[in-house]
Amino acid sequence: MSADNLRRTHYRACHLCEAICGLAIVTEGEEIISIKGDLEDPFSRGYICPKAIAIQDLHSDPDRLHQPQLKTPTGWQSISWDEAFKLASEKLASCQSQHGNDSLAFYAGNPGIHNIGHMIHGVAFSRLLRTRNCFSASSCDQLPQQLIAYWMYGHQFMMPVVDIDHTDFYLIIGANPIVSNGSMMTVPDVKNRLKAIQQRGGRVVVIDPRYTETSAVADEHIFIRPGADAALLLTLMNLIFDEIKCPPEPLEQGSTSGGGFRLAPHLAPHLSGLEEVAQSVQEFTPEAVADYTGLKTEQIRRLAEQLMCAKTSAVYGRMGVSTQTFGSLCQWAVQMLNILTGNLDRVGGTLLTLPAVKAVGAGDRQAGHYGKWHSRVRNLPEFSGELPAAVMAEEITEKGEGQIRALVTSAGNPVLSTPAGHELEKALPSLDFMLSIDPYINETTCHADLILPPASPLVSEHYDLLLNRLAVRNTTRLNPAIFEKKPDERYDWEIFEQLSRGLNEARGITDSQPLPPPVDLIEYWLTQGAYNGSSELRPKVDLETLRSHPHGIDLGALQPSLIERLATDDKKIHCFLAPLQAEIPRLLKAIGDFKRDDALSLIGRRHLRSNNSWMHNSYRLVKGKDRCLLLAHPQDLANHDISGGERVHLVSSVGRITVTVRASEDMMPGVLSLPHGWGHHRSGAKCRIAAQHAGVSFNDLSDSQDLDPVSGTAIFGGIAVSLEKIS
Numbered sequence: 001m002s003a004d005n006l007r008r009t010h011y012r013a014c015h016l017c018e019a020i021c022g023l024a025i026v027t028e029g030e031e032i033i034s035i036k037g038d039l040e041d042p043f044s045r046g047y048i049c050p051k052a053i054a055i056q057d058l059h060s061d062p063d064r065l066h067q068p069q070l071k072t073p074t075g076w077q078s079i080s081w082d083e084a085f086k087l088a089s090e091k092l093a094s095c096q097s098q099h100g101n102d103s104l105a106f107y108a109g110n111p112g113i114h115n116i117g118h119m120i121h122g123v124a125f126s127r128l129l130r131t132r133n134c135f136s137a138s139s140c141d142q143l144p145q146q147l148i149a150y151w152m153y154g155h156q157f158m159m160p161v162v163d164i165d166h167t168d169f170y171l172i173i174g175a176n177p178i179v180s181n182g183s184m185m186t187v188p189d190v191k192n193r194l195k196a197i198q199q200r201g202g203r204v205v206v207i208d209p210r211y212t213e214t215s216a217v218a219d220e221h222i223f224i225r226p227g228a229d230a231a232l233l234l235t236l237m238n239l240i241f242d243e244i245k246c247p248p249e250p251l252e253q254g255s256t257s258g259g260g261f262r263l264a265p266h267l268a269p270h271l272s273g274l275e276e277v278a279q280s281v282q283e284f285t286p287e288a289v290a291d292y293t294g295l296k297t298e299q300i301r302r303l304a305e306q307l308m309c310a311k312t313s314a315v316y317g318r319m320g321v322s323t324q325t326f327g328s329l330c331q332w333a334v335q336m337l338n339i340l341t342g343n344l345d346r347v348g349g350t351l352l353t354l355p356a357v358k359a360v361g362a363g364d365r366q367a368g369h370y371g372k373w374h375s376r377v378r379n380l381p382e383f384s385g386e387l388p389a390a391v392m393a394e395e396i397t398e399k400g401e402g403q404i405r406a407l408v409t410s411a412g413n414p415v416l417s418t419p420a421g422h423e424l425e426k427a428l429p430s431l432d433f434m435l436s437i438d439p440y441i442n443e444t445t446c447h448a449d450l451i452l453p454p455a456s457p458l459v460s461e462h463y464d465l466l467l468n469r470l471a472v473r474n475t476t477r478l479n480p481a482i483f484e485k486k487p488d489e490r491y492d493w494e495i496f497e498q499l500s501r502g503l504n505e506a507r508g509i510t511d512s513q514p515l516p517p518p519v520d521l522i523e524y525w526l527t528q529g530a531y532n533g534s535s536e537l538r539p540k541v542d543l544e545t546l547r548s549h550p551h552g553i554d555l556g557a558l559q560p561s562l563i564e565r566l567a568t569d570d571k572k573i574h575c576f577l578a579p580l581q582a583e584i585p586r587l588l589k590a591i592g593d594f595k596r597d598d599a600l601s602l603i604g605r606r607h608l609r610s611n612n613s614w615m616h617n618s619y620r621l622v623k624g625k626d627r628c629l630l631l632a633h634p635q636d637l638a639n640h641d642i643s644g645g646e647r648v649h650l651v652s653s654v655g656r657i658t659v660t661v662r663a664s665e666d667m668m669p670g671v672l673s674l675p676h677g678w679g680h681h682r683s684g685a686k687c688r689i690a691a692q693h694a695g696v697s698f699n700d701l702s703d704s705q706d707l708d709p710v711s712g713t714a715i716f717g718g719i720a721v722s723l724e725k726i727s
């Protein structure tokens with residue numbers, strides 16, 4: 001840490017996205033001089049993207065809050081931390097004592113997973129609230145993946161990761177890792193890793209309604225109608241069960257069983273329900289789904305063959321197949337395909353990590369639960385203590401017992417990030433009290449009565465608890481603080497600790513034990529992990545080891561370990577999932593009802609220089625041409641007598657926005673694409689640069705009533721829209 005004005009280089013992983021790239025940050029006193037990729041980081045090998053440099057802007061942003069802010073009739077007023085904690089605890093406790101525990105809600109946003117104190121202490125705080133109304137960005141994101149992991153493997157975070165460095169055939173469906181830098185797959189330097197697949201003779205295939213930046217580096221791109229993926233994936237399953245036969249040679253490592261499918265010998269005895277699965281997909285043939293998916297029957301057969309007959313293969317599906325109408329069905333099919341091709345828990349297929357901190361396994365408290373309670377208004381099931389974020393607005397506005405009257409948001413911007421954010425925006429002012437833990441006054445936190453701003457991440461020691469568990473190699477590093485925290489600043493975890501203490505005191509609980517600081521917990525969890533020195537096969541990793549390896553430590557390639565870690569009661573992999581069975585007739589009906597017409601469908605888009613809603617206040621990231629553009633195929637524009645560059649109205653069942661359109665041959669005809677996280681024109685927000693690059697919010701068009709019915713996850717892909725020319 002720099003207490004003087006000497007020039008120093010600090011090594012630290014970037015906390016902005018899941019790739020955790022190693023950074024070399026040069027400082028002089030309190031100033032950041034430069035941010036570059038850390039060439040000695042064994043995992044990211046010097047790769048960084050343009051967002052990393054903006055860490056500098058975020059750290060020294062004049063719009064960043066440093067002091068608690070209280071909303072008063074004359075505007076925001078800085079108050080002391082003591083006053084703020086006292087007020088917050090009183091308000092939260094009195095809401096619950098007057099109106100019951102469920103009257104207080106909590107929403108946690110995405111940056112929380114990049115902040116160790118937020119992750120551990122924020123989760124503990126949410127439990128302390130004893131409310132059924134807990135929400136997070138997960139229900140706008142990866143919840144289907146967690147739910148399927150819980151049902152199939154017994155643990156919501158038992159998520160096999162693509163072994164990208166060894167696979168021979170990589171099928172990417174509904175993901176754009178060249179821009180997103182990977183998700184639920186921590187994979188820095190993904191471009192070179194994809195190229196390496198090709199260099200060793202393998203293939204990368206992308207299935208997406210847009211020809212993406214990832215398609216551009218892949219061997220093949222295939223268009224698919226938004227939301228039709230489940231039909232394709234179930235057809236691939238059926239073909240593999242029934243039809244596809246591979247030449248004998250590549251089968252050597254597995255054993256063939258029944259029709260075409262091949263089960264890894266060590267998995268076979270542990271798979272339950274395969275026959276029922278085979279039966280349930282029988283109606284999905286290439287001929288039945290070709291029109292609906294937009295693929296040709298030969299394309300579908302060839303995909304099945306490639307997946308099955310490549311030496312190794314891996315199917316990977318992310319946002320595009322999670323946040324859509326059949327999200328849970330898609331994520332189940334992804335797992336099933338990896339099982340049926342013999343590639344689950346196999347080098348070159350998909351594998352669990354063996355992280356340095358305690359790995360997920362049987363008996364873990366975070367395993368999960370489903371449907372223990374339901375949302376009050378719409379009766380949607382909770383999953384692992386969370387209700388869908390899409391019900392927040394109605395739970396605030398619909399009167400009655402259990403109505404939400406106070407809300408805590410932390411590290412989130414649900415007005416821009418959750419479906420029908422404009423409905424939530426209208427509901428927030430009716431709350432009795434709202435508290436936000438956030439460094440900015442943005443489109444959501446501007447509705448708070450009190451904002452508690454955490455210290456900059458750069459003053460905090462950090463360990464990537466979750467992302468090391470999702471990495472494509474076993475890897476570990478501890479990230480030092482690079483500046484000293486000022487006396488009047490609070491870490492996120494300290495904020496949660498203080499709030500917890502205040503709440504306990506208000507409840508008359510005086511002997512509650514505070515949680516230790518995050519790094520003390522990491523130190524303890526390292527002693528419970530696979531590298532605690534008890535195995536001669538593995539190096540010992542403790543806090544001291546981490547501190548003496550500032551570039552991080554490579555702990556080797558992923559290895560099979562699923563069977564010994566399975567967390568299901570019967571130690572089986574549950575292939576047949578009863579809760580998904582209603583989805584199959586629903587899908588068959590959608591296929592049966594489908595008619596080719598001129599209807600338009602909207603999907604999302606990410607950009608390398610943007611990160612959800614909260615980095616548009618960095619001038620270096622937003623400068624240049626407008627990025628919040630609607631992309632449309634030239635034919636669709638011509639059909640509406642619209643030219644590229646025109647302003648148009650884009651209308652859905654719940655909203656209408658005005659946006660500039662750009663003609664793009666990259667779009668599948670009939671599909672439009674708009675990025676999310678924009679819409680900074682809203683009054684109340686105080687991010688000056690973002691306000692000048694406002695854009696429009698995608699989520700003024702998405703529908704909070706239309707969700708993946710199984711997991712309650714929002715739908716951001718395949719929204720029915722119409723284009724209107726502005727005369």
Ligand SMILES: Nc1nc2c(c(=O)[nH]1)N[C@H]1C(S)=C(S)[C@@H](COP(=O)(O)OP(=O)(O)OC[C@H]3O[C@@H](n4cnc5c(=O)[nH]c(N)nc54)[C@H](O)[C@@H]3O)O[C@H]1N2
Nearest residue numbers: 174175176180183226227318319320606607608611612717
């Ligand atoms: N630069 C940048 N990086 C980011 C983020 C960011 O905002 N900016 N956000 C981070 C976060 S929070 C996440 S969760 C990850 C997400 O990581 P990814 O899932 O890799 O990112 P997306 O760009 O959302 O990719 C989804 C893809 O699905 C496609 N798609 C949309 N609808 C459908 C459909 O119905 N079927 C199919 N097959 N495809 C469809 C879209 O065209 C898009 O290419 O990225 C992370 N990284």
Ligand SMILES: Nc1nc2c(c(=O)[nH]1)N[C@H]1C(S)=C(S)[C@@H](COP(=O)(O)OP(=O)(O)OC[C@H]3O[C@@H](n4cnc5c(=O)[nH]c(N)nc54)[C@H](O)[C@@H]3O)O[C@H]1N2
Nearest residue numbers: 109110111140141411412413414417437612613614676698
């Ligand atoms: N239409 C559409 N909507 C989407 C998506 C999409 O693809 N399309 N993607 C969805 C996905 S994948 C995600 S993850 C969500 C994201 O949704 P959210 O998490 O709700 O929104 P973010 O834009 O990530 O907002 C992050 C907030 O955290 C604050 N913040 C940053 N760092 C810290 C910190 O260290 N501590 C605290 N306390 N606060 C911090 C920022 O100031 C900002 O207010 O959006 C979802 N919404």
Ligand code: SF4
Nearest residue numbers: 014017020021049052
């Ligand atoms: S890809 Fe960019 S934003 Fe993501 S961790 Fe690496 S440098 Fe940071």
Ligand SMILES: [Mo]
Nearest residue numbers: 110137141142
């Ligand atoms: Mo996300």
